[in-house]
Amino acid sequence: GQQLNQSPQSMFIQEGEDVSMNCTSSSIFNTWLWYKQDPGEGPVLLIALYKAGELTSNGRLTAQFGITRKDSFLNISASIPSDVGIYFCAGRKMNYGGSQGNLIFGKGTKLSVKP
């Protein structure tokens, strides 16, 4: 089936450091999304990307939609303790006929931040 390879699986960093994670696939997607999940909650959208090459920021977060449409990365600058959580990438294709396809998730990157 379709797969997204997300890396790294986990990161343990010092407060103030920058963080980088990415997702790759053998398939082409027309939408890339980045989510964060806190314990006991559902994933919450951080950034949505809809065009190849698009670079979008949301505060300290920056994400890019790869030119090949097969990858995306998320950067977090100057990490703080509340950045702790699991970060997921997700990709979506268009079906034949133009309707939106299913939304596939990566396995997540677990981020731990040491004060």
Place this chain on the structure above:
Amino acid sequence: DAGVIQSPRHEVTEMGQEVTLRCKPISGHNSLFWYRQTMMRGLELLIYFNNNVPIDDSGMPEDRFSAKMPNASFSTLKIQPSEPRDSAVYFCASVPGQGQAFFGQGTRLTVV
């Protein structure tokens, strides 16, 4: 808007019992997804609907699982009979015409 509403938040049941999970999507959204999350497998897509019609149910693990969306404001995921390996957090997500999925808070299912 209250967001995606799932019920119950927690469910503990005995093996062999029927379990029904419920989801109320955000009004006006035309796609609805059911996911299962476990430590081992992460977020797995079970089934999704466009305009109340099931589009892809290839992720439904077995015939014991079934999902319905009788109208635009309600969907159910049923497991009958339940087994311990079905224990997981089940998420419902609704999506407007294009773009991001909005998730509910999930139902934590424990089958003993």
